[in-house]
Amino acid sequence: MNAAEWQVVGFTLRVSAFAILLILPPGLAIAWLLARFRWPGKSLAETLIALPLVLPPVATGLLLLKLLGRRGALGAFLHDRLGLDVVFTWRGVVVAMAVMSLPLLVRGARVAFEGVDPRLEQIARTLGATDVRVFLTITLPLARNGILGGTLLAFARALGEFGATILVAGNIPGRTSTLALSIYQLVQLGKDGEAFRLLGISAAIAFAAVWASERFLARRGPR
Amino acid sequence: MSTMRLALHRIRLPLAAFTLEVDTEITAGITGLFGPSGAGKTSLLDLVAGLRRAPSALIRLGDRVLTDTAQGLSVPARERRIGYVPQDLALFPHLSVRGNLLYGAHGKEETNGNGGRFAFDHIRDLLDLGPLLERGIAHLSGGEKQRVAFARALLSSPRLLLLDEPLAGLDRPRRERILAYLRQAHDDLQVPMLYVSHHADEMTALCGEVLHLDHGKVTGQGEPGA
Numbered sequence: 417m418n419a420a421e422w423q424v425v426g427f428t429l430r431v432s433a434f435a436i437l438l439i440l441p442p443g444l445a446i447a448w449l450l451a452r453f454r455w456p457g458k459s460l461a462e463t464l465i466a467l468p469l470v471l472p473p474v475a476t477g478l479l480l481l482k483l484l485g486r487r488g489a490l491g492a493f494l495h496d497r498l499g500l501d502v503v504f505t506w507r508g509v510v511v512a513m514a515v516m517s518l519p520l521l522v523r524g525a526r527v528a529f530e531g532v533d534p535r536l537e538q539i540a541r542t543l544g545a546t547d548v549r550v551f552l553t554i555t556l557p558l559a560r561n562g563i564l565g566g567t568l569l570a571f572a573r574a575l576g577e578f579g580a581t582i583l584v585a586g587n588i589p590g591r592t593s594t595l596a597l598s599i600y601q602l603v604q605l606g607k608d609g610e611a612f613r614l615l616g617i618s619a620a621i622a623f624a625a626v627w628a629s630e631r632f633l634a635r636r637g638p639r
Numbered sequence: 640m641s642t643m644r645l646a647l648h649r650i651r652l653p654l655a656a657f658t659l660e661v662d663t664e665i666t667a668g669i670t671g672l673f674g675p676s677g678a679g680k681t682s683l684l685d686l687v688a689g690l691r692r693a694p695s696a697l698i699r700l701g702d703r704v705l706t707d708t709a710q711g712l713s714v715p716a717r718e719r720r721i722g723y724v725p726q727d728l729a730l731f732p733h734l735s736v737r738g739n740l741l742y743g744a745h746g747k748e749e750t751n752g753n754g755g756r757f758a759f760d761h762i763r764d765l766l767d768l769g770p771l772l773e774r775g776i777a778h779l780s781g782g783e784k785q786r787v788a789f790a791r792a793l794l795s796s797p798r799l800l801l802l803d804e805p806l807a808g809l810d811r812p813r814r815e816r817i818l819a820y821l822r823q824a825h826d827d828l829q830v831p832m833l834y835v836s837h838h839a840d841e842m843t844a845l846c847g848e849v850l851h852l853d854h855g856k857v858t859g860q861g862e863p864g865a
Contacts, residue, residue, distance in 0.1 A: 538690045539729040541716040543743030543795045553742075557733050 447525035473579025508585035524566015643831030667847030722792030743795030
């Protein structure tokens with residue numbers, strides 16, 4: 417492993433982790449709203465969130481590119497008002513990973529919240545607990561394993577993200593190159609040996625993340 | 640003997656098979672709510688506890704209005720100070736016995752203006768929970784779980800205790816023991832109780848008054864065994 421390879425591994429882990437941290441608060445909120453309440457537009461929201469699972473990743477990437485480019489609705493705002501460029505920067509990688517991983521996180525957390533008996537939350541209220549306290553002391557701890565499992569699965573998905581990332585962030589060595597993008601480029605250049613080294617690292621990280629995710633999911637529910 | 644005055648007026652709640660319709664007042668220290676399963680007993684408790692809303696209801700405990708649909712008023716469950724021991728007990732599985740017991744006592748120093756009758760040590764000893772405090776919920780027997788759920792509700796300093804079939808699933812000797820605990824707690828702590836069961840013998844042993852409920856309607860009210 418040379419310095420450039422380590423750089424790619426480190427960059428991929430960092431942006432993936434950042435993407436997951438970014439979607440964790442809204443993802444948990446959405447999952448909780450889906451699990452506990454009925455509201456207008458709920459099935460539309462469900463479908464929109466799940467869409468990146470089935471849409472070609474390149475299509476999702478193209479939509480994000482149009483939205484976040486300097487002339488895009490959101491991109492223009494970010495550039496003009498906040499001086500932030502997203503497209504073809506590490507931020508683009510984070511956004512692509514975030515959008516592609518959100519469905520897995522929401523799905524895992526939703527199932528976890530649904531597994532918490534609402535009766536426990538009700539009784540906590542009769543004991544004088546506020547809604548916030550009920551969520552923090554009853555709902556969240558009891559859903560913890562399912563949430564951690566879903567989060568790790570989303571992290572593994574982010575690590576391997578390719579199609580959306582390459583459109584939104586390009587493949588700029590040292591700037592936006594992730595493991596998946598580097599493997600693709602190395603194969604294009606006929607450097608199969610190096611590609612396989614990165615593939616090995618990718619597989620090892622993904623294996624660890626999915627394995628840990630399964631461990632948490634197996635421990636779901638009341639102990 | 641503690642008494643309560645629980646007014647349940649104009650209650651109308653459509654359920655799957657029938658409509659719960661109740662209009663009465665309850666005054667005994669321990670009042671039984673008697674009837675076959677599916678008679679609407681648990682739904683009535685949920686309304687009193689504020690866990691469920693009815694299209695029409697006026698519920699008053701003593702001088703305090705808890706629910707008045709005509710005024711659009713409903714005191715949230717957490718402010719009602721009504722202890723609830725549901726049929727499945729709803730013990731928090733991720734907390735120890737101590738964690739369960741202290742959940743409602745959290746941040747509450749006041750003791751219902753009656754010199755610490757709901758103090759932790761007192762209720763722990765009353766229900767013999769001392770040796771169980773550090774155990775997990777999964778490691779309790781059926782009777783022990785009942786006592787923990789009961790103590791947890793008492794430690795929230797309730798003005799009224801709702802007990803939904805608290806002896807279900809226990810064999811006879813254990814039922815006798817829990818009944819003794821209930822009576823003792825009632826005499827000692829002066830908490831009025833609303834006690835749901837479909838066992839007539841429990842009613843006779845415990846209650847000063849019984850409300851008969853069938854298919855959502857009150858079919859009788861009076862002394863137990865009457």
